[in-house]
Amino acid sequence: xxxxxxxxxxxxxxxxxxxxxxxxxxxxxxxxxxxxxxxxxxxxxxxxxxxxxxxxxxxxxxxxxxxxxxxxxxxxxxxxxxxxxxxxxxxxxxxxxxxxxxxxxxxxxxxxxxxxxxxxxxxxxxxxxxxxxxxxxxxxxxxxx
Numbered sequence: 001x002x003x004x005x006x007x008x009x010x011x012x013x014x015x016x017x018x019x020x021x022x023x024x025x026x027x028x029x030x031x032x033x034x035x036x037x038x039x040x041x042x043x044x045x046x047x048x049x050x051x052x053x054x055x056x057x058x059x060x061x062x063x064x065x066x067x068x069x070x071x072x073x074x075x076x077x078x079x080x081x082x083x084x085x086x087x088x089x090x091x092x093x094x095x096x097x098x099x100x101x102x103x104x105x106x107x108x109x110x111x112x113x114x115x116x117x118x119x120x121x122x123x124x125x126x127x128x129x130x131x132x133x134x135x136x137x138x139x140x141x142x143x144x145x
Contacts, residue, residue, distance in 0.1 A: 004045060008070045012045055015074025018144030020081055037081055044077045044114065052076065055118045063125050066135060071142050072125060078141075080117035087113060 004012070020026050026037070047053055055076075056069055067075070087109055128135035 008073075009045055011068075011070040012074040012077065013041060015071050015142050016041055016077040016081070017074075019075055019078035019141045021144060022141045023082060024085075033085075036084075040081055040084060041077055044080060045073065051115065051118060055122050059122060059125065060129075062129050063122075066125060066128060067138070067142070072121070075125075075138065075142060076118055076121040079121050080114050083113045083117050084110065 017026060020037075026034070029037075044052065052073060056064070056072065124134065124138065128138055
């Protein structure tokens, strides 16, 4: 489990919210989705399986130097939220009953999505070492611009 202080948590949550708001205004999503977002955020910040820490530790120093760890953590959380939102929408459209949704929703999807989100976030940060426009875009969404 990742030990995070209140400052780290607050910054990672702010970054995740800023990034999410650039795609979908979070103040306009339904209450049940906000609860799902909060749960996702808590789970990924706590990092009980240490996947985020392992991913961060494996980054080259040149990539780590581009962003503070908590900013990258928030960026990853937002990426996971986008992927989970898309899959949840697909599940809801394909399933006809709530039982079908529940059955399809929990078949390891969250783990696969969070792993894929971390890989994608790592790939983007590594690429941004040589692609200044990508780095500028990442920094802009982190700041909510």
